[in-house]
Amino acid sequence: MLTRLRHRSPGDIAFMVFLALTCGLILFITLYPVYFVMIASISDPTLVSTGRVSFWPRGLSWFGYEQIFADTRIWTGYRNTLLYTVAGTALNLLVTLPAAYALSRREFAPRKFLMLFFAFTMFFSGGLIPTYLLYRDLNLLDNWAVFVLPSAVNVFNLIIARAFFENSLPEEIFEAATIDGANYFQFFAKIAIPLSMAIISVIGLYYLVQHWNDFFTGLVFVRTYDRQPLQIVLRDILISNQAFAGGAGGAGGTGGSYAQQYADQIKYGVIVVSTLPIIVLYPFLQRYFEKGVMIGSVKG
Numbered sequence: 001m002l003t004r005l006r007h008r009s010p011g012d013i014a015f016m017v018f019l020a021l022t023c024g025l026i027l028f029i030t031l032y033p034v035y036f037v038m039i040a041s042i043s044d045p046t047l048v049s050t051g052r053v054s055f056w057p058r059g060l061s062w063f064g065y066e067q068i069f070a071d072t073r074i075w076t077g078y079r080n081t082l083l084y085t086v087a088g089t090a091l092n093l094l095v096t097l098p099a100a101y102a103l104s105r106r107e108f109a110p111r112k113f114l115m116l117f118f119a120f121t122m123f124f125s126g127g128l129i130p131t132y133l134l135y136r137d138l139n140l141l142d143n144w145a146v147f148v149l150p151s152a153v154n155v156f157n158l159i160i161a162r163a164f165f166e167n168s169l170p171e172e173i174f175e176a177a178t179i180d181g182a183n184y185f186q187f188f189a190k191i192a193i194p195l196s197m198a199i200i201s202v203i204g205l206y207y208l209v210q211h212w213n214d215f216f217t218g219l220v221f222v223r224t225y226d227r228q229p230l231q232i233v234l235r236d237i238l239i240s241n242q243a244f245a246g247g248a249g250g251a252g253g254t255g256g257s258y259a260q261q262y263a264d265q266i267k268y269g270v271i272v273v274s275t276l277p278i279i280v281l282y283p284f285l286q287r288y289f290e291k292g293v294m295i296g297s298v299k300g
Contacts (some may be wrong), residue, residue, distance in 0.1 A: 034275075034279075036053075037268050038268075039053060039055075039057040040053060040265070040268045041065070042062060043057040044059025044060075044061050045061065045063075045264055046059075048264070063266075064265035064268060064269035065269050067237075067266055067269075068234075068266060068269050068273060071237055073233045073237075074230070076225075076226060077230035077231075077232065077233030078230050080144070080226075080227060080230070081212060081229045083144070084147040084148060084214070084229060085208055085211040087148050088148045089204060089208045091148055091152050092151070092154070092157075092203075095153045096153050096158050097193070097200070098188065099158060100161030100162040100165055101165050101188050101192060103115060103158075103162045104165035105184075115159075115162075118158060118159075119159075122155050122156070132220070132221070135221055141221055141223075142223050142224050144227055146221045147214060147217055147218075151210070151211075154203075154210070157206055157207065160199065160202070160203060161196075161203055164196060164198075165196070168195075168196075168199075169192060173191060177191055205282070209278055212230075213231065214229060215229075217229075218231065218232040219232060230273075230274065237266070238266065
């Protein structure tokens with residue numbers, strides 16, 4: 001490191017220092033809110049509310065997590081969300097990748113019309129009431145499949161995958177495989193998919209986060225509590241504690257303020273519980289994610 005710095009001018013070194021400080025500041029601004037939520041969820045709520053918790057947890061208190069995990073509904077919510085996320089992501093990839101590959105083939109005559117048809121759905125939709133009536137006629141209301149089937153393909157992810165297959169897989173590879181006797185299905189399964197792990201990881205992560213954070217579907221189309229996802233369960237836990245804090249505050253005295261402080265701690269805990277699995281999973285996909293997000297950039 002020192003050897004490389006000796007060969008640089010003072011202006012280059014100053015610019016590198018400025019760039020490092022700027023990137024460090026941006027990283028701090030980005031990560032600190034997440035870090036604060038985590039330490040606030042395990043700190044004394046009185047210290048948090050008075051602004052005495054900034055960088056380190058103080059007065060360790062696990063009350064918020066005790067209240068969250070004491071509710072047996074959260075385990076049902078976790079189970080349901082894991083089921084919807086795994087099944088939904090698998091179906092998404094199973095539909096999106098073959099469709100994107102077919103639309104990337106220039107010899108596929110109707111591909112322009114189909115892409116126009118897909119793109120149309122990005123700008124126009126039937127609205128909530130027609131969607132509700134359609135799901136009712138398809139027997140999807142109060143059915144776990146409502147979390148999986150209607151969102152089987154995301155047009156934005158389809159376009160990204162199509163661009164990857166069209167621009168990143170040389171035509172010469174397909175011609176060589178054809179000479180060896182491979183058909184379209186064999187080329188897709190044995191050559192295109194193994195060479196596309198970057199894009200598969202990227203759109204797979206997009207789909208996974210989409211299913212994990214799906215709140216609206218459970219709120220509108222599901223009434224049976226045993227089928228509700230984690231986000232709805234956490235919302236109900238948060239609302240019940242906020243209602244308790246409001247009731248205690250209405251009773252007068254200092255009980256309301258303490259109840260509100262512990263309700264805030266539960267709120268921080270709910271945020272951590274709902275986002276931690278995705279945060280833990282991301283480092284394992286980061287290597288592919290960095291490659292995938294560069295798809296479509298200028299290449300030298």
